[in-house]
Amino acid sequence: MGFGLMDSLFPIFFFLIFGIVIAMFIVVIVKGAGQWSRNNRAPLLTVDATVVSRRADVSHHMGGAGDAGMSHSSTSYYVTFQVDSGDRMELRVSGKEYGLLAEGDEGRLTFQGTRYQGFIRSIENV
Template identity: 55%
Template sequence: MDFFFFGGGFEILFSLAFFAVLAVILVTAVRGLLQWNQNNHSPRLTVPAVVAAKRTATTHSHHNTGGAAHVTSSTTYYATFQVESGDRMELRLSGAEYGMLAEGDRGRLTFQGTRYLSFERE
């Protein structure tokens, strides 16, 4: 057992864990950059659509700094739009835009790739 901790086994496991976490961070960053680039090269489209659904995703983080516990939360807002063809797309939007939409609203959706740009009610 002592050989594992002091003979190199722990260092190998630590290195593997470090590189695994680093790989996850790099893959996430590359995916984000690829999506951003794809959105930038996609055409801006404006189509008739209906707000089919709305949802939120809330995450909580607990931090201990200087003996004091802090809790922070973050909310991400999504709306699902149904276009004339029957296809649905879920787009991320700001809290202000989310608050202005109601399920069943009809209007013109403007988007670029997976990027929400605006929704104008009819």
């Protein structure tokens, strides 16, 4: 009786929200594939650089029904390098690399697009 309007609107809202979620997944996948492709086409460069800052980004995730409501976290590590021209770039690094780099370290940075490849500290700074 009173559910006529609700019965007719629910499928519309359901498919609208479902479509938005699917579209968001597609956008994320396309952006990731585009960045991956640009990195692969970029030249592998090695430049003099200085570590100017480091940061860790911790993300918390709530588990689903199979995880019995458990919480998980993951950490992404980033280091900002300054090159001789004064330009700065922030690159994602592994936890091991993050632990080995300190602000003020000088050396040779190797990267490809936005992909960190390595950093060799100058002997004078060791």
